[in-house]
Amino acid sequence: MKKIPLLTSILFLFLMVTGCGSKKNDPTPTGADKATFKVEYSQSGDFDKFIKIITIGGGDFVETGTTKAMPTVLSDSHLSTTSIYSYEAKDVVELNIKTKTGFRAALDGPASMTMKFTIYKNNIKIDEKSFTYDEKTTNGVDEHLNYKAR
Numbered sequence: 001m002k003k004i005p006l007l008t009s010i011l012f013l014f015l016m017v018t019g020c021g022s023k024k025n026d027p028t029p030t031g032a033d034k035a036t037f038k039v040e041y042s043q044s045g046d047f048d049k050f051i052k053i054i055t056i057g058g059g060d061f062v063e064t065g066t067t068k069a070m071p072t073v074l075s076d077s078h079l080s081t082t083s084i085y086s087y088e089a090k091d092v093v094e095l096n097i098k099t100k101t102g103f104r105a106a107l108d109g110p111a112s113m114t115m116k117f118t119i120y121k122n123n124i125k126i127d128e129k130s131f132t133y134d135e136k137t138t139n140g141v142d143e144h145l146n147y148k149a150r
Helices: 003-019
Strands: 035-045 050-057 085-092 094-103 112-121 124-134 141-148
Touching: 035 050, 035 094, 094 112, 094 124, 112 141, 124 141
Parallel strands: none
Antiparallel strands: 035 085, 035 112, 050 094, 094 141, 112 124
């Protein structure tokens, strides 16, 4: 007789745990939930005295106007001039840009650099962010930009 309340309690607990789980039927993003994003990056100042690592994620980014795939990670070897670097991707649900920047400790200051990101969604400029660093930025600074299609 004592086993029936115990089994009932176990069954009740099991049903509560499995019945309260998260739903896995999240809808697949539709065209309205996606956008074409373009990211323009430029740098000025003593940028060659800084270590820069940039990732742009959320889609299959290519160099703007081409089919040439963007490197997975943009580093100093990809960012060696003051020109504007431009990358774009279609069908992006969420755009993520992450950077890590630091002064090369083996070099002497003073030094200063500015990196600028201009973000376009469906060919409309939606944001522009600039970050300035100097020779005191030796441990590296992280920046994170996030944009949703919707």
